[in-house]
Amino acid sequence: MLSIVGRANSQNCDGMRRRDFLKVGTLALSGITLADLLRSRAAAESSSRPPAETSVVWLWLVGGATHVETFDPKMSAPAEYRSIVGEVQTSLPGVTIGGLFPQMATLAKHMTFVRSFAHENSGHGGGTHYVMTGYNFPAADQGLSPVKPSLGSIAARYRGASNPRTGIPTYVRLNGTYADGPAWLGAAYNPFDVSGDSRNNMALRVGLDRVADRRSLLKDLDRVDREVDRSGLMRGLDGFEGQAFDIVLGRSKEAFDLDREDPRVRAKYGPGLGDQMLLARRLCEAGTGFVTIHSGGWDMHGQIEAGCRNLCPKVDQAVAAFVDDVAQRGLSKRILLVITGEFGRTPRINGSAGRDHWAPLSTLAFAHGNLRQGQVVGESSSKVEVPKSTPISPQDLMTTVFHHLGIDRGLHYLDPAGRPTSMITSGKPIHEMI
Numbered sequence: 001m002l003s004i005v006g007r008a009n010s011q012n013c014d015g016m017r018r019r020d021f022l023k024v025g026t027l028a029l030s031g032i033t034l035a036d037l038l039r040s041r042a043a044a045e046s047s048s049r050p051p052a053e054t055s056v057v058w059l060w061l062v063g064g065a066t067h068v069e070t071f072d073p074k075m076s077a078p079a080e081y082r083s084i085v086g087e088v089q090t091s092l093p094g095v096t097i098g099g100l101f102p103q104m105a106t107l108a109k110h111m112t113f114v115r116s117f118a119h120e121n122s123g124h125g126g127g128t129h130y131v132m133t134g135y136n137f138p139a140a141d142q143g144l145s146p147v148k149p150s151l152g153s154i155a156a157r158y159r160g161a162s163n164p165r166t167g168i169p170t171y172v173r174l175n176g177t178y179a180d181g182p183a184w185l186g187a188a189y190n191p192f193d194v195s196g197d198s199r200n201n202m203a204l205r206v207g208l209d210r211v212a213d214r215r216s217l218l219k220d221l222d223r224v225d226r227e228v229d230r231s232g233l234m235r236g237l238d239g240f241e242g243q244a245f246d247i248v249l250g251r252s253k254e255a256f257d258l259d260r261e262d263p264r265v266r267a268k269y270g271p272g273l274g275d276q277m278l279l280a281r282r283l284c285e286a287g288t289g290f291v292t293i294h295s296g297g298w299d300m301h302g303q304i305e306a307g308c309r310n311l312c313p314k315v316d317q318a319v320a321a322f323v324d325d326v327a328q329r330g331l332s333k334r335i336l337l338v339i340t341g342e343f344g345r346t347p348r349i350n351g352s353a354g355r356d357h358w359a360p361l362s363t364l365a366f367a368h369g370n371l372r373q374g375q376v377v378g379e380s381s382s383k384v385e386v387p388k389s390t391p392i393s394p395q396d397l398m399t400t401v402f403h404h405l406g407i408d409r410g411l412h413y414l415d416p417a418g419r420p421t422s423m424i425t426s427g428k429p430i431h432e433m434i
Contacts, residue, residue, distance in 0.1 A: 013063075013124070013299050054370060054405050055284035057277070058152070058292045059319070059339045060177050063299030064127065066355050067344035067363040067384065069098045069308045071113045074384045081347050081383045084305050085312070095376055100312035103320035107367075109374040110323050110332070112433060114364035116378025116387035119343070119394050122357040124299075125178055127342030132179040134398040134424060146179040151401055152290040153182035153189040154423055158407055161188060163287035167252040172283055174276045175294040184416050191292065194256060255286035265325065274318040281325060284335045289405065298341060302352035323367045336369025336404045340397070347384045360386050364397065369404045371433040395427025403429045 068074060073083035073096055086099030090108035097105055097113065104111070121127045125140035133148035140146065149157070156171040163170060169192035173180055182189035254260060258275060261282070269278045273295055280291040295315065300307040319339070326335050344362030345355030361380055366373065378390035399409050402424070409429075415421040 013301060053287075053334050055288060055335050056151070056155070056290050056369075056401055056405065057280045057284065057322070057335060057337045058290065059277075059315075059337065060292060060294050061298045061315075061339065061341035062177065062294055062296040063124070063341065064343045064345060064357055064362070065298040065341045066300065066304060066308070067115075067358075067361060067380075068347065068355070069100070069304065069312070071097050071363040071365055072115045072380055072384055073098050074380065074382075077347075077383050080349050084349065085308050092374060092376070098308075098312065100308055101316045103316045104323070107320055107323045110327060110367050112366040112371070112373050112375050112377055114366070114377045114392055114430070115380050116390045117340075117344075117362045117364045117392045117397070118387050119359050122343055122359040124342060124357075127357075127359055128177065129179040131340055131342055131394050131397070132177065133183075134395040134427060140179070146181060146183050148179075149183045149185040149189070149423070150180045151398060152180060152191055152292055153185055154411070155290045155405055155407070156189040156191075157182070157185050157413065158405075158411065159289055163252075163289075166287040168255060168283065168287045170289040172288050172290070173292040173294075174279065175292075177292060177294050180292055185413065252286060255282045255288075258282075265321075268325075269321040270314065270317045272318075273314050274321060277318040277322040278325075281322060281329075281331075281335070285329070285331065300345065300354050301350070301356055302354035304345075304349070304354045307354075319367070326368050332368040333370050336371065336401070337365075337367040338397075338401065339365040364392070366433070371400070371404055373433075375432060377430060377432045390432075392430060393427065395424055396430055397427075399424055399427035400429045400433060403434060 068081070069083050069085050073087035075082050075087050075096070083098055087096035088099050088102050088105045089096055090105040092108045095108060095113070097108075119127070119130050119136065121130050121136050121138060121141075123138070123141035125143070126136065126138050129135065129137040129140040129146055129148070132150045133146065134151075135148040137144075137147055152171040152173070156169075159170050161170055162168065171189070171191045173191035173193050176191075176193065180191060256279065258266060258279060261278060266275070266278060269275065273293070276293045280293060283291055295311075297307065297311055319337070322337060326332055326337075341362070343357055343359040346358045347355075347361075350356060361384060378392060379388045380386070381388045402409050402411070409424045409427065410422065411424070412420045412422040
């Protein structure tokens with residue numbers, strides 16, 4: 001079995017952990033081989049839509065980022081409510097954002113800040129499920145498995161799991177987040193996971209001329225061939241199994257190689273999150289339709305100022321570099337960036353100098369895409385507690401992303417009981433952005 005395993009980390013205040021993994025020989029938890037996965041996809045190939053050129057990069061601020069210190073500083077509110085890191089004037093007249101985002105502020109003409117995003121679930125699991133899928137599922141906070149497919153998996157089901165032109169997977173996650181999978185859509189539409197060792201395993205240390213010869217594969221692949229040989233996967237390799245290995249060994253893997261990038265561009269993005277944002281741009285440019293990025297540490301029940309001063313500058317640098325890079329490369333209409341998390345934080349600073357969970361109000365940020373940018377949508381109440389105008393729901397967010405991806409909001413698939421089930425039941429696109 002070829003197992004590509006990532007790290008288990010990012011524990012939040014509910015004790016939830018994540019383990020990211022990809023098994024090319026056998027997919028985790030499902031027992032399905034990648035070749036079987038590809039066969040199941042091919043069975044529906046005749047009804048697949050041609051791949052659109054649009055993509056989404058979904059930057060998830062894990063733990064529930066504060067809406068006040070990020071994109072709704074509300075300096076007119078009393079001191080215990082307003083941003084404790086101040087504000088910075090953006091390039092949009094009269095619009096400010098949190099004081100630790102000066103680089104993003106200069107690029108605000110490419111962005112939209114939604115200050116009226118809200119839902120009803122203030123639990124980490126439930127809130128994540130709600131925003132990731134568009135559906136509330138309170139039992140997620142008791143550790144139950146997701147019951148609705150994520151946006152990325154829907155995109156993979158709609159477009160086909162791989163781009164037929166480039167071979168790049170349609171849905172890629174750079175690290176995992178709860179409810180980012182296919183639920184009942186099936187394992188065929190799991191995200192292609194490149195976190196942890198999977199990235200190392202893709203960097204095979206043999207020449208392409210030798211890889212091209214299937215008969216020499218067992219002899220020449222170092223670490224990978226030993227795992228494959230143990231499972232006997234190479235025996236009886238058919239066309240689908242060849243395709244499975246092409247995903248890992250083919251030219252599409254070059255998009256994953258940041259060493260091919262101009263070092264000056266890489267330095268502009270910065271390390272860590274910056275590398276992930278740069279990788280997301282490369283994947284989208286190569287034909288990936290949906291990329292998720294997990295940025296942890298935002299569950300700030302105490303000492304929120306110190307937490308923000310640690311995390312916000314890294315997000316500021318990486319996002320600003322991404323927004324500018326996408327514009328410079330002429331990809332603005334193709335690639336949409338969405339910045340969100342599971343909820344906001346309590347409006348009033350608590351006794352530990354932090355903010356607690358707060359689903360009644362949070363913010364969203366968008367950049368580029370086939371949407372109107374350079375604006376603020378919605379307004380919060382005077383103490384940043386609830387939407388004052390233009391409330392936006394998770395399904396509204398979902399429908400807006402569908403619009404960019406060219407997916408009809410009436411899309412439905414058969415559930416395990418054979419019933420036609422709509423992916424969206426009540427959402428409407430954000431009017432100001434369409």
